[in-house]
Amino acid sequence: xxxxxxxxxxxxxxxxxxxxxGELLTINFGPHHPSTHGxxxxxVDLDGEQVRRLxxxxxxxxxxxxxxxxxxxxxxxxxxxxxxxxxxxxxxxLSYALAVEKLLGVEVPPRANALRVIMCELTRISSHLVWLxxxxxxxxxxxxxxYCFRERDTILDMNEEIxxxxxxxxxIRPGGVMxxxxxxxxxxxxxxxxxMPGNIDEYxxxxxxxPIFRSRTIGIGRLPAEDAKVLGxxxxxxxxxxxxxxxxxxxxxxxxxxxxxxxxxxxxxxCYGRYLVRIKEMRESVKILRQALDGLPDGPVNIDDRKxxxxxxxxxxxxxxxxIHHFKLFTEGYTVPAGDAYAAVESGRGENGCYVVSDxxxxxxxxxxxxxxxxxxxxxxxxxxxHMVADMVAIIGTADAVLGDVxx
Amino acid sequence: MGxxxxxxxxxxNILTTTLGKLIGWxxxxxxxxxxxxxxxxxxxxxxxxxxxxxxxxxxxEAMRASPRQADMMIVSGRVSQKMAPILRTIYDQMPEPKWVxxxxxxxxxxxxxxxxALLQGVDKIVPVxxxxxxxxxxxxxxLNALMILQERIKAQGITPRQ
Amino acid sequence: xxxxxxxxxxxxxxxxAWIAVAxxxxxxxxGALKEEGYRLLVFLTCVDHLADSSxxxxxxxxxxxxxxxxxxxxLIRVRAFIDGDPPRIDSVHDLFPPANWDxxxxxxxxxxxxxxxxxxxxxxxxxxxxxxxxxxxxxxxxEVVEFSEEHETWQTAPEKA
Numbered sequence: 172x173x174x175x176x177x178x179x180x181x182x183x184x185x186x187x188x189x190x191x192x193g194e195l196l197t198i199n200f201g202p203h204h205p206s207t208h209g210x211x212x213x214x215v216d217l218d219g220e221q222v223r224r225l226x227x228x229x230x231x232x233x234x235x236x237x238x239x240x241x242x243x244x245x246x247x248x249x250x251x252x253x254x255x256x257x258x259x260x261x262x263x264x265l266s267y268a269l270a271v272e273k274l275l276g277v278e279v280p281p282r283a284n285a286l287r288v289i290m291c292e293l294t295r296i297s298s299h300l301v302w303l304x305x306x307x308x309x310x311x312x313x314x315x316x317x318y319c320f321r322e323r324d325t326i327l328d329m330n331e332e333i334x335x336x337x338x339x340x341x342x343i344r345p346g347g348v349m350x351x352x353x354x355x356x357x358x359x360x361x362x363x364x365x366x367m368p369g370n371i372d373e374y375x376x377x378x379x380x381x382p383i384f385r386s387r388t389i390g391i392g393r394l395p396a397e398d399a400k401v402l403g404x405x406x407x408x409x410x411x412x413x414x415x416x417x418x419x420x421x422x423x424x425x426x427x428x429x430x431x432x433x434x435x436x437x438x439x440x441x442c443y444g445r446y447l448v449r450i451k452e453m454r455e456s457v458k459i460l461r462q463a464l465d466g467l468p469d470g471p472v473n474i475d476d477r478k479x480x481x482x483x484x485x486x487x488x489x490x491x492x493x494x495i496h497h498f499k500l501f502t503e504g505y506t507v508p509a510g511d512a513y514a515a516v517e518s519g520r521g522e523n524g525c526y527v528v529s530d531x532x533x534x535x536x537x538x539x540x541x542x543x544x545x546x547x548x549x550x551x552x553x554x555x556x557x558h559m560v561a562d563m564v565a566i567i568g569t570a571d572a573v574l575g576d577v578x579x
Numbered sequence: 580m581g582x583x584x585x586x587x588x589x590x591x592n593i594l595t596t597t598l599g600k601l602i603g604w605x606x607x608x609x610x611x612x613x614x615x616x617x618x619x620x621x622x623x624x625x626x627x628x629x630x631x632x633x634x635x636x637x638x639x640e641a642m643r644a645s646p647r648q649a650d651m652m653i654v655s656g657r658v659s660q661k662m663a664p665i666l667r668t669i670y671d672q673m674p675e676p677k678w679v680x681x682x683x684x685x686x687x688x689x690x691x692x693x694x695x696a697l698l699q700g701v702d703k704i705v706p707v708x709x710x711x712x713x714x715x716x717x718x719x720x721x722l723n724a725l726m727i728l729q730e731r732i733k734a735q736g737i738t739p740r741q
Numbered sequence: 742x743x744x745x746x747x748x749x750x751x752x753x754x755x756x757x758a759w760i761a762v763a764x765x766x767x768x769x770x771x772g773a774l775k776e777e778g779y780r781l782l783v784f785l786t787c788v789d790h791l792a793d794s795s796x797x798x799x800x801x802x803x804x805x806x807x808x809x810x811x812x813x814x815x816l817i818r819v820r821a822f823i824d825g826d827p828p829r830i831d832s833v834h835d836l837f838p839p840a841n842w843d844x845x846x847x848x849x850x851x852x853x854x855x856x857x858x859x860x861x862x863x864x865x866x867x868x869x870x871x872x873x874x875x876x877x878x879x880x881x882x883x884e885v886v887e888f889s890e891e892h893e894t895w896q897t898a899p900e901k902a
């Protein structure tokens with residue numbers, strides 16, 4: 172029997188018998204559901220309460236960012252990259268900026284690299300905090316949200332201090348960063364680095380030994396290392412399965428090779444393992460932040476190329492050339508040599524890459540975002556198989572897919 | 580003024596008001612939002628519910644996932660062409676009287692995404708009461724929108740929408 | 742090992758190594774690269790070279806596969822140029838499971854048909870959508886921005902602009 176359940180999706184009831192004597196029941200989960208972390212839709216076949224088949228339906232947040240990028244000039248694309256993985260804008264900026272810099276053949280100054288690392292690590296923490304808070308609510312620890320968002324607010328205040336905006340900072344752009352760090356930002360960062368380890372201890376006190384949390388995550392959503400590799404998972408999904416693959420260590424970019432940190436892994440391969448990995452990553456991020464802050468080099472934060480980046484404000488009043496450059500840059504933009512480049516960074520949820528193709532004009536021919544969530548969502552069926560439908564929520568939670576990133 | 584103090588000051592007196600005002604007062608101070616979290620703005624909506632901003636001060640902390648239990652829909656984020664019919668269905672499932680806050684530039688106008696995939700403003704499919712600008716708006720902006728909406732609800736009386 | 746007669750051309754673009762293969766050999770070439778150790782398909786996508794002024798591309802659509810060897814930490818990009826209506830190429834989902842959704846997305850966005858794909862349906866756009874949005878002759882769409890000088894170029898497909 173075939174039933175149309177809307178949006179052109181039909182569900183066929185096979186009349187198949189389940190292990191408990193009943194018929195398999197097909198249910199619809201989402202797209203408007205509080206625990207799908209956005210607008211994910213799942214068509215689930217249940218035998219009793221056990222998941223037998225699972226089909227994710229995505230696209231409910233398809234924004235056309237890649238098409239939009241083709242209609243924008245190179246420097247304008249930074250703004251739309253912010254918005255695809257909306258929990259980690261600097262990573263999106265960075266992968267795009269690195270790809271464009273590859274095509275332009277430029278290297279940013281050391282201070283810009285350090286500031287990029289600072290912004291990325293701050294965002295990694297804030298992104299993991301959203302994950303921890305919302306997953307906490309789903310797994311019966313509602314307090315987590317209040318604790319996590321308290322620290323996230325601190326980070327957003329710092330974003331605001333350095334870039335003028337809370338979430339979509341557009342801070343990293345091809346050729347450098349938007350502005351130098353203010354003294355107040357460095358002061359806030361220093362305070363944050365001192366406080367955060369204690370805060371992470373607080374989260375751990377609430378969750379790590381919490382019997383409800385443990386029974387809802389240990390042994391749930393197992394993804395063995397070999398499967399994780401074959402299915403292309405990256406980020407905490409892969410490291411939670413015991414594979415020490417982290418682009419920051421494996422293929423360093425933006426000067427990550429000079430920082431001392433460990434790659435968090437867990438051999439548990441389940442939801443609890445992925446939780447431990449994220450907690451450890453937050454601690455390592457604080458370590459990196461401390462090192463970056465202490466060793467912040469002096470110097471410019473942008474490349475010295477007037478064809479790519481606008482001249483400093485004060486030059487506009489004295490130099491005719493600067494005015495011309497400024498005018499040309501904001502009316503025509505800059506051109507990028509023809510060719511294609513791929514750059515990837517390790518975001519909070521895996522490999523966040525950007526593939527850009529230039530045809531030598533002032534607009535990109537193609538911008539493709541390689542999003543971690545899109546790939547990490549595919550093992551969902553493998554992980555949720557034969558688990559209870561309530562455990563599916565924990566599994567979706569620890570996959571940490573951001574639907575804006577999946578659908579782009 | 581606390582309730583006891585109020586009762587004491589009233590003594591044996593009575594207050595007179597119109598039924599419309601009373602209902603408006605009740606409705607306005609207990610707006611239950613439907614959390615229609617779509618994209619970036621949804622995260623700022625969660626911020627609005629947390630301790631630093633605390634939407635509970637305005638009687639709206641009960642974020643409902645079910646449209647049957649909600650009075651107000653906060654459309655927080657971009658609405659794609661694929662999501663639009665679902666949004667309208669959920670709006671239709673909400674009991675009257677109902678209100679809509681369009682949170683953020685994308686929900687209000689399409690924002691920076693003027694393209695094929697997005698609905699250029701959620702007001703094309705549902706009537707919007709308050710628009711909140713910003714990409715995403717600060718939590719305080721959403722709170723301000725709620726306060727504006729509360730004033731309207733209080734002024735509307737028994738029959739909010741004709 | 743991938744044999745040299747599969748490779749039509751090889752080169753380096755902005756520091757990334759790439760090879761071009763004939764579209765009918767894609768499955769074989771990717772299989773050989775997988776044997777060689779390139780076990781992770783980083784992404785799969787398509788580029789539309791409609792009305793490209795340089796004229797260096799043999800066909801309109803270029804299907805791009807980016808592979809990574811997680812042991813040697815090398816990346817390689819495989820290109821295949823295809824034409825036709827609809828353009829066709831072999832599916833590689835049996836070699837690389839993540840290609841399943843990537844191929845569906847490429848089909849959805851560019852109309853490239855992947856022969857042998859188990860469930861080649863739209864993934865991001867609604868099922869009743871007409872057209873393939875990321876093709877260059879599909880207008881960006883949206884609404885006309887009043888008083889904007891970009892109005893013309895915004896709404897017109899690139900080859901007419």
